[in-house]
Amino acid sequence: QSALTQPASVSGSPGQSITFSCTGTSSDVGGYKYVSWYQQHPGKAPKLILYDVTKRSSGVSHRFSGSKSGNTASLTISGLQPEDEADYYCSSYTNTSTLGVFGTGTKVTVL
Amino acid sequence: DVQLVETGGGSVQPGESLRLSCAVSGFTVSFSYVTWVRQAPGKGLEWVSLIYSDGSPHYADSVKGRFTVSRDNSKNTLYLQMLSLRAEDTAVYYCARFLPTFYGMDVWGQGTKVTVSS
Numbered sequence: 001q002s003a004l005t006q007p008a009s010v011s012g013s014p015g016q017s018i019t020f021s022c023t024g025t026s027s028d029v030g031g032y033k034y035v036s037w038y039q040q041h042p043g044k045a046p047k048l049i050l051y052d053v054t055k056r057s058s059g060v061s062h063r064f065s066g067s068k069s070g071n072t073a074s075l076t077i078s079g080l081q082p083e084d085e086a087d088y089y090c091s092s093y094t095n096t097s098t099l100g101v102f103g104t105g106t107k108v109t110v111l
Numbered sequence: 112d113v114q115l116v117e118t119g120g121g122s123v124q125p126g127e128s129l130r131l132s133c134a135v136s137g138f139t140v141s142f143s144y145v146t147w148v149r150q151a152p153g154k155g156l157e158w159v160s161l162i163y164s165d166g167s168p169h170y171a172d173s174v175k176g177r178f179t180v181s182r183d184n185s186k187n188t189l190y191l192q193m194l195s196l197r198a199e200d201t202a203v204y205y206c207a208r209f210l211p212t213f214y215g216m217d218v219w220g221q222g223t224k225v226t227v228s229s
Contacts, residue, residue, distance in 0.1 A: 003155065032214075034213055034214035034215070036213065036214070036215035036216075038156070038216075040156075045205055045219040045220065045221055045222055046148075046156065046205070046207075046216075046219055047219070048215060048216060048217050048218075051213040051215050051217075052213050055213075057217065089155060089156050091156075091214075091215060092214075093214040098161065098169040099146075099158040099160075099161055099169055099170075099171055100158055100214055100215070101158070102148075102155060102156045102157065102158065103155070104155055105155040105156070
């Protein structure tokens with residue numbers, strides 16, 4: 001199972017909004033609502049931030065939002081803050097495996 | 112509070128074995144799905160295995176035949192038995208509660224590091 005494709009890095013200044021993508025196929029992202037996003041700070045475990053494409057996990061800031069069009073899901077971070085600097089991974093259900101599939105990961109840098 | 116704690120990581124030589132444990136509190140493993148995910152140094156997340164609530168195990172192709180996931184309901188603990196370890200198995204291994212309702216992981220352990228090197 002090939003990993004979902006994410007841009008390697010994205011950057012923005014504090015207060016700006018950034019959006020980055022997670023591209024799969026009709027067998028995973030495009031075919032189902034089961035797209036999740038995880039935030040991972042250096043040396044820490046991943047943390048669930050979004051699930052079912054658009055739903056925020058408990059306690060997650062409203063600055064994080066998700067969307068999907070075709071085979072591509074996107075994560076938007078509004079009002080970028082220094083603590084948003086982290087790696088972000090998407091994941092999806094796939095009908096080609098009994099396990100899910102992760103994205104390649106995007107490193108977000110706050111300038 | 113829901114908590115998962117991994118133990119058992121360490122340094123081994125290629126071909127050796129290791130067993131990781133994932134001690135769970137706050138939910139019952141026999142009624143739940145739990146997954147193992149690993150992250151090689153400087154790399155992304157990789158799904159390793161998933162055990163369903165009915166106990167059926169599922170594995171990534173990269174570990175099939177070498178890794179076995181099991182659980183001890185009396186200890187509310189899961190295990191990942193890893194045989195014939197290879198250098199490419201070097202990673203931090205996380206266990207996490209998997210929710211089939213959205214096909215993702217809502218709570219993760221802190222991870223345990225496995226190094227396979229001669």
